Amino acid sequence: MNCPVCKTMLLRPTKLEPGFPADRCPACEGTWIPAEGYRRWRERQPGDLPEQTEGTAALDVNDTRTAKICPACGHILLRYQVGHGIPFILEHCGQCNGVWCDRNEWETLKERGLHDNLHQMFAGTWQRQVRQEERRAALDRRYTERFGKADFEELQRLKAWISGHPLQAEILAYLNDPDPYEA
Ligand SMILES: [Zn+2]
Ligand SMILES: [Zn+2]
Structure with missing residues (x-):
């Protein structure tokens, strides 16, 4: 051979x-x-x-x-x-x-x-798993480019915290509201 x-x-x-x-x-x-x-x-x-x-x-x-x-x-x-x-x-x-x-x-x-x-x-x-890994890595690169490394890391940390939180919906509403103290 x-x-x-x-x-x-x-x-x-x-x-x-x-x-x-x-x-x-x-x-x-x-x-x-x-x-x-x-x-x-x-x-x-x-x-x-x-x-x-x-x-x-x-x-x-x-x-x-x-x-x-x-x-x-x-x-x-x-x-x-x-x-x-x-x-x-x-x-x-x-x-x-x-x-x-x-x-x-x-x-x-x-x-x-x-x-x-x-x-x-x-x-x-x-x-299929390999392609999923690749897609994820490509998206990670895009987010890093868009937000910057430090901010993207902070975002990931926040996301992990929010996604496991029992008050997730309320936290998101609070964050999204330009003035959450307005009645
Ligand atoms: Zn062969
Ligand atoms: Zn050889």
Whole structure:
């Protein structure tokens, strides 16, 4: 199998985890994860590891975004955002279900406890959540631009306070009224 990034370089068999065969490129250090290898490894895991909010090591990820062909079956690999604050994309073959990870992408997922969710990442539910996250982040940027960082933070704090308050409606009416002391 040839590396989908380096093209002429051959992938070499490796073990991603004990008993988890994969193929790694000696040049770009990207890893091809065959669906079967992942499935068997995942089945042996006791459960879904909890997601970690932050990784400890800042791994040197090499996120290549050039179009790639599946090294196993020749279909085009589709790009997917991982979401959950992961800045890189993964590439997935819809035909054979294999996954391409660039250098240190698997290791980063592992640090965040997301590597055992690989089988969910390319499906509708996960991807819908990713798009929701993106929409939210875009809106946050717009609000920050409009109100300024400090005022937007104050607004968020106020909103959180009001939304949980038993007198929410009265507080909002008070705020909205130009002269709440007028009868
Ligand atoms: Zn390579
Ligand atoms: Zn394939």
